[in-house]
Amino acid sequence: MAITYNLKRADFIFRNENDWEKILNRTLQRDKQELINELISSELKGRGGAGFPTGLKWKLANEAVSDEKYVICNADEGEPGTFKDREILTKVPFKVMSAMAICGYIIGAKKGFIYLRGEYKYLQPDLEKIIAEFEYYCKEINFDFTINIFMGSGAYICGEETALFESMEGKRGEPRNKPPFPTNSGYMGKPTVINNVETLAHTYTIFKHGSKKFYDLGVQFSRGTKLFSVSGDTPKPGIYELELGMSLQDFVDEFGDGDTKAVQVGGASGFLVPRKRFGETAIGFKGKLTGISLPTGGSMMLFNSSRSMFNVLDNYLEFFREESCGQCTPCRVGCQQLHIGIKAVKQGAKPASYLDKLLKLTETMQYTAKCGLGQSVANSFSSIVENFREEMIY
Amino acid sequence: MSKKINITINGVVYEVDEGLTILEAAQSAGINIPTLCYHKDLCIAGNCRVCVVEIVGQKRLAASCATPCQENMEILTNTLNVRNSRKHIIELLLSEHNADCTKCYKNGNCELQELAAEYKIMSQDLIGLVPYKDYTIDMFSPSIIKDDSRCIRCQRCVRTCAELQGVNALTVAYKGDKMKIATFFENSMNDVVCTNCGQCVNHCPTGALIEKNYIEEVWEAISDPDKHVVIQTAPAVRVGLGEEMGFEPGERVTGKMVAALKNLGFDSVLDTDFTADLTIMEEGTELLTRLKKALVDKDKNVKLPMTTSCSPGWVKFIEHMFPEYLENVSTCKSPQQMFGALAKTYYAKARKLDPEKIVSVSVMPCTAKKFEASRPEMHDSGYRDVDIVLTTRELAIMIKQAGIDFRKLPDKKFDRLMGESSGAAVIFGATGGVMEAALRTAYELVTGREVPFEDLNIMPVRGMDGVREASVKIEKPLENWAFLDGVELKCAVAHGLVNAKKVMDAVKSKKADYHFIEIMACPGGCLGGGGQPIPTNPEIRAKRTQAIYAEDKNLPIRKSHENPEIIKIYKDFLGEPLGKKSHELLHTTYVGRNRY
Known part of the structure; x- marks a missing residue:
């Protein structure tokens, strides 16, 4: 595309x-x-x-x-x-x-x-x-x-x-x-x-x-402008009002530090996009023209190659494990399983293939959780594990 | 008639009432959908997610218990996605659950275990989370054990405590992975506002909330040759026990229960119904005395309305919630405690037994009775009046342990001396029953005539409405009761403590001017008690109710004051209702408690 x-x-x-x-x-x-x-x-x-x-x-x-x-x-x-x-x-x-x-x-x-x-x-x-x-x-x-x-x-x-x-x-x-x-x-x-x-x-x-x-601003399905909270490995963190529909590559060209490895779009409950996908990812709401949705309000976190994606994911999952309201099973227990699971794989207590089991579990979490949060908590897990699998294991 | 809509479940078109949930529609179509947090008594929570189904055109699965049917909705209950998701959810719950089933009291009667078996969860892929948790077991209550490690956080207990009972002893605390069901400041169930009613136990799908069982203590007493073990059985047990023994709900098993108890080795099998009749004599007289003091003596200190005191859950509730109304509670002990006090006095004397050697056991539909028996006030015989209280469920366990083929047992009769009862006593087991029994006796005592209801059935006080009101006009009373001529006796009946609260709020705000209020802590009265077979739900309660009234109808004596053993005990032992001996043995006091 x-x-x-x-x-x-x-x-x-x-x-x-x-x-x-x-x-x-x-x-x-x-x-x-x-x-x-x-x-x-x-x-x-x-x-x-x-x-x-x-x-x-x-x-x-x-x-x-x-x-x-x-x-x-x-x-x-x-x-x-x-x-x-x-x-x-x-x-x-x-x-x-x-x-x-x-x-x-x-x-x-x-x-x-x-x-x-x-x-x-x-x-x-x-x-x-x-x-x-x-x-x-x-x-x-x-x-x-x-x-x-x-x-x-x-x-x-x-x-x-x-x-x-x-x-x-x-x-x-x-x-x-x-x-x-x-x-x-x-x-x-x-x-x-x-x-x-x-x-x-x-x-x-x-x-x-x-x-x-x-x-007239933006693109089809994603009209108008949007505020972006830019943080992470960027020389110019801050809040920017940008037209929707931009490619993530353009965004990184503007805000990256020259060594951007991945961008977490949409905060902890959003998706991590690796460098190789920057060009094909458009920022906007899901539609035919655009590649990715904005799960939560325009947070753009840039990570450069000094960052361990395991640590990033560990941090997100610790957050969700604590911030799930705790009422519904997939979110409450799922977050604990994902968090403890990646550590177990990292420490060798579980084989690398355990990540695939957890990926299956994230599907259930998306399908069955009671609210939008529960349905999206696993986004960061699936996008990070799929793109940085080796960092999860070694 | 509600509007009908068409839906499709698994390719078959059904016409259903608008507003029905997918789960209800599926159930009425005979399609089973697993549930855990769902209970017919409670509001919809939709939090376990095990009942998910696929709705064609929707990306996410829907919780069928919480999703209303819509016109032309296409529902699939058995797709690969649905099955995998349900399996995952069961696995997740198991990973957070102390699934040491063989050491669990609910082994064999656990909804989570059943689902794990149904979905053949053979291996535990996921990491067990129990070691990561700081689980505690609360064993301080004489009635209820709360084991957090077995909790699946379905919140059925929380909803029960709030919606059915209005007590809110159990609530949700913390969030995320630390989310748990807790009491005020995580104090023991024994030290909080809990009424020990056991409705949470009855509604818990797993072994997280169970009754404290005293089965071994009873076996020990039975096998001790020095002990004389008497057992009393509450009216509601005989219409519930059958369910544990493979009968359909609503089966009366009085005779088989007596036979089983004799087989188990109890020295004497007696009936709480006897003291239920006695309660009517005492409580009825107390009511009439209060009315006389209020109407004739114009005594401003006499408290009306008078409320019943048979339900220990209700007694503890009023002690916590309305301590300023404790003087309105009848001073009569509950039938269980009257029986206990008499077992070690009247019965011991008549049977020439050393009361020290009597072990007084009761089998009750109730967990609050365990607490009641342990109250310091309940030692009027000079000993602890009731030593051990079993629930209907515990009795069923004992019968099974003894290897008794319950279904084939011949019907037996209760032993004599405190074993005879009237139909009025039997209906104590249903909401409205105490009121009806009291009216049958009080009206006749006052007027010399039977209550003016067909076949003695006082229909206005029967039924399942949470609060029911009735009034009986007293006309042409006997000479002694002339002051009651023309008085309209106003009565109210409430069951479920949330309804008790409504009635007491009405009394407190002076919106109601009742004379007499019957309150039972549990929905449906004792037949829906916290110690009754699991499950208990509205349909099952209705069947047990029918059985109770059928039992009443079939008894030759239907009025408490006509029970020959009652006449005999007043003649031989007690003297008269509210007499000196009665006061010593059959009446009690209450204590105010705090509200948390």
Whole structure:
């Protein structure tokens, strides 16, 4: 698959335009259906990782019948290697809040929540002030919408939307069975739109500039721009807004240190791409044109040849072994088996062929785990073991 | 009528009710799908994942217990992917499980073991995780043993404790590989809010929660020539034991059970039903006395509503949750404890036995009875009133160990002196039964007439609704009870502690003005007790209930006060209900406990 696409930087999200009041006011005058159509035609997909079409989500929540609905901004940014949402909430919080209010207007919700990662507690005082200012403006324009911050407590799994609801309801953070889906039965069993911080920021861009401007960026199935959290062996770590559809080779040419051995795309629950596949891998949502999905929100970790992929995998698996909520068998026990298993192979307690048994096990984990996390925890295992098998054994 | 939809399972089209899960649809079509975390009594958890099936067009497998059927859904329950996944999940569970089956109490009655056998998990490829875990066994409770190394984290116990019982003694703690089922601060089950009801034991698919068994102690007592071992059998045991012996649920095996107990070598096989009748005499009189004090003497200190006290799970529950209402609980001991106190006094005297040499054993549908017997209050005979409590399941084990062909046993009758009972006592085993028995006697005591219900069956208090209310208007009472003329006696019946909590909340908030409340800790009453055969589920409880009422109907005496042995014991020994001797032996006190 030949991909010719050059890395294109963009600057929508962090451009501080100071006109949110005007945009909010203007958008709230528009017809709800028109706004939904605008969002649908932009083909914006959720930036938290799962890539669910945002316009469809809002449409479904709008169609759901209920006296109470909610808008939740998922700021439980817990994926290792991801740090973009923190910057959005620090630099352009008004965009996110305006988007929440517009969503509230469209679906008929009067209450919004920001579920803030426990480790981001230091952001809370500033955010509270901004919320007060935002709510004041809403009152001024006679728009009934409030935002409250709900502090997470540090569990990775609470970034999973239904576990997040459980957590907000005061329960143990464990994913729910689906269906029902949040647009029908979310927080407190009411129709809820839950979007990642970045997704909401993009909707702001779309409502401000129109869907065409967004749609024209990116490639088929992966429209628009995306923030990438770049870390690892790179001379320029940081957050970059890039058009989707780029080839990983272009990315590495730009961000690598000249010795990039592999890139972990999508954080610990994402995939590791080895050097030989850089050229054929496009960054975007799965589709005909692009090779790889963005399982969790745009973390790009670069590894150079000084890194042991065994250590990398050991680190991921230790993380998942601890951060699985523990309720479902494939994820809880599977993570332990994978973690203990690679060590056993490394130490010679199990033969190299044991890795193949574990690869089979990862298939079961993907097929049967209860939530998106459980279904994706084995991604790093399978992609690392398949590509760096010798490093696992010797 | 709910809407019908069409689905396809393994190529065959079925018309099913909309809203049915795939599992329910498959079961009704006679297709077996393995389950572990699923239980008919409980809400859907969907966490074990062993019930996965393939839905055509979906990439992932679906947990059939948690996925509703949709129009034209094509379901495959036996593809290679499904089989491999299920096998993997069983292997994963086994790797985390102390699968030392021969040393497990549940060996032979374990859902995980059954699945391992069904899927022929012959070798353990995966690494055993047990050595990596810091597992503990909690053996401090007199009723329940909790062995974390056998836990598969299906959370059936957690849901049982929360949904059926409203106790929440067991909850999930920690996450990831450390996730476990724990009590408050990981204290022993003996030191937390646990009521010992044993519903968790009854719902546990493996050997993680089991009753503390006293089988060897009983064998030892039986084989000791110096000991006189008496056994009492609770009403619900006779409608449950058959299930352990290969009968269908709902089979009454009273006569066979008595025969088996005699075969086992008990010196005297007696009936808790006798003291159930006695409970009615005492509790009924207590209720009428309280009513008199409240209505005639206008005594502000008398506590109404009065609640029953036969269920030790309920007693411990109120001690923890509503300690301010302890004076509302009838002071009557439970039938088991009345029996125990009388066995070492009345019975010993009549049979000219040294009470020191009597070993008093009971067989109960209940694990809380083990705790009850160990309470410091229960020594009124001068000895521990009940020495050993067995569950229905333990008795079944003993019968099997003794090599008795239970099905071929001839029916035998209980021994005399504390072996005669009425139908009113038998129905103690079902929710509403104590209420019905009490009303049969109290109404007649007060009015001189039988309760105004056809064939003495007080239907309003029967049934399986969690909370039921009934009222009986007292008209034309006898002279002594003239103050009750026109009084409408308001009663409530609750079973399952979550329902007990509802009733007590209503009492506490003054939304209810009951006079008398019957509460049984377990769903369905004692017949659904924590010590009953596993499985117990709504259908099985319904069958045991039918059996209980059939037993009542077939007995010649159906009212407690007409039991000749009851008349005799008051004449020869106790004097009168609530008399001095009764107070010494048959009544007790309660203690407030903390809420965690």
